[in-house]
Amino acid sequence: MARAARDPEERIRERNMRLIIKAGIEIFARKGFDGTRIAEIAEASGLPKANVYYYFSSKEEIYRAIVAHLIASWDDALKYISPEREPAEAFRLYIRAKLDYTRKNIAESRLFASEIIQGARFLKKKDRDHMRQVTDAHVAVVEGWIAAGKLLPVDPRHLFIMLWASTQYYADFEPIAADGLKKARLKAEDYETAAITITETILKGILPAPESGS
Amino acid sequence: MARAARDPEERIRERNMRLIIKAGIEIFARKGFDGTRIAEIAEASGLPKANVYYYFSSKEEIYRAIVAHLIASWDDALKYISPEREPAEAFRLYIRAKLDYTRKNIAESRLFASEIIQGARFLKKKDRDHMRQVTDAHVAVVEGWIAAGKLLPVDPRHLFIMLWASTQYYADFEPIAADGLKKARLKAEDYETAAITITETILKGILPAPESGS
DNA sequence: ACAAAAGCTGACCAAAGTGTCAACTTTCGA
DNA sequence: TCGAAAGTTGACACTTTGGTCAGCTTTTGT
Structure with a gap:
């Protein structure tokens, strides 16, 4: 078998695969799957094309590796919706x-x-199922908050879609977001203002509180 | 010159260009510019490839025609933010x-x-400038409403980005939105619920009104 | 030191892609 | 009716692309 005596840190293999993945992310993001040429990935990663094929047997394999890795890296950012927390803080x-x-x-x-x-x-399908489960769990928490009178009766699923949309827009559609903010490029402070605006708007809305004696 | 006696409704030319544009929109949307092959557009429009080239001299020309036409068709949907209106209704x-x-x-x-x-x-650039101007006008209206005490002091530009993001997500990312709603496909009623949820959330937020005696 | 495994790569190929063209048919105003 | 403009298209030329491969160099455990 192609199994033998080696493995000290897997240095070369690991490094080159990382270079290819990194370059692939950039280019697939900009050109889409069909629009990406592996020659371009090779160039961006500083490796000859044939060397890319030494590690990955097809364009699809590179792409799939990236997508899978990506989904896996998300759960961290989404652990804040938990029943013990107060909704506003969560x-x-x-x-x-x-x-x-x-x-x-x-x-x-x-x-x-x-x-x-x-x-x-x-x-x-596995990835989609996983995402669905995470969503279901979050939805259950929000429904609990609503039942406890801690939130107004809002559709939790549409609420999460609003959150996904609002938080992804700045990165995905940066040229439009930047134009909308009258900036040449988005900086950390713009994301900061975005966080505040989204949070405040979602929590309290934009209408002034009605007079407390209707 | 290639100018002569004809033009009764431009029937053939008009019809074929429309077919090409229509097919182009579908395929460019799904594959992106680089990923789209004009042979595919030709097939989808029911015309031979060479005929497509009779009307458009390159892939880029088709794409540009579509993008330009698209921007122009937007202003209608965005005419509701106007100072005379009450903010909630607008x-x-x-x-x-x-x-x-x-x-x-x-x-x-x-x-x-x-x-x-x-x-x-x-x-x-012309299109971006146009979009910026429309945004500036809307921002001015919102700032007026805030100054008049009709809205809480929210950042108008981030607010509009939230609206763009939330309203586009359902169409652009339909597979994810559908998964999030636990549906196989989105229907008109889902867009209806989305409209209500987004509107209510933006206007009033999701937190219950605080006790009126802080 | 050395052999075997791992890594590397220029050159190549078949397929697919964009765009061209010359010759043909259809349309239409006078 | 008829000629010119418009429309049509199969076949072709040229380029790019995904993927292969044989033979080379480097690394590594012993």
């Missing part, structure tokens, strides 16, 4: 964490967006 | 109109999203 933390993740992983966020727009062709 | 109408537009023009919406994710390479 949403505040969730929104900030998600904006933070997208800001620091812009290419990954866009790659995922691109994959979905193109029909979620390579999103495995 | 936002309600705006959100509903935008959701309605995206639902009825899913492919166009996705094509635009795709173009932005891919770096807004073919969005002309």
Whole structure:
């Protein structure tokens, strides 16, 4: 078998696969699956094309590896919706964490967006089921808060869609977001203001409180 | 010159260009610019490839024609933010109109999203300037409402980004939105619930009104 | 030191892609 | 009716792309 005496840290293999994945994320995000040429990934990763094929047997394999890795890296940012917390604090933390993740992983966020727009062709059932379960758990928590009178009776699923949409927009559609904010590029402080605005709006709305004697 | 006696309704030319554009919107939306092959557009429009080239001299020309046409078709849906209106009613109408537009023009919406994710390479300065102006006008109206005490002091630009994001998500990321709602596909009624949830949340938030005697 | 495994890569190929063209048919105003 | 403009298209030229491969160099455990 192709099994033998070696493995000290897997240095070379690990490093090159990381380079390829990293370059792949950038380019797949910008060009989509069909629009990406592996020659471009090779160039961006500083490796000859044939060397890329030494590690991955096809374009699809690179893409799938990236998507799978991406889904796995999300759960961290989404652990704030938990029944013990007060809703206001939970949403505040969730929104900030998600904006933070997208800001620091812009290419990954866009790659995922691109994959979905193109029909979620390579999103495995396993991954979708996992995402659904996480959502279901969050929905249950929100329903509990509503039942306890801690939240107004809002549709939890649409509420989460609002949160996903609002927090991803800045990274995925940066050119439009930047235009909307009259800036050339988005900076950390813009994400900060976004976090505050989204949180405040979701929690308290934008209408002044009605006179307390209707 | 190639100018002569004809033009009765431009029937053939008009019809074929429309077929090509229509097919182009679908396929560009799904594959992005680089991922789209004109042979596929030809097939989808029922015309031979060479005939497509009779009307458009390149893939880029088809794409540009679509993007330009798309931007132009938007202003209608966005006319509700106007100072004479009461804010609550204005936002309600705006959100509903935008959701309605995206639902009825899913492919166009996705094509635009795709173009932005891919770096807004073919969005002309003129179009961006136009969008900026419309936004500036809306922002001014919201600032007026805030100054008049009709709205809480929210950042208007981030508020609009929230609205854009929330209203586009259902069309652009339908697979995820559908999963989130536990449905196989989104229907008109889902857009209806979305409109209500977004409007209510934006206007009043999700926290119960605090006791009126702090 | 050394052999076997791992890593590397220029050159190549078949398939697919964009865009062209010359010759043909259809349309239409006078 | 008839000629010119418009429309049509199969076949072709040229380029790019995904993927292969044989033979090379480097690494590594013993």
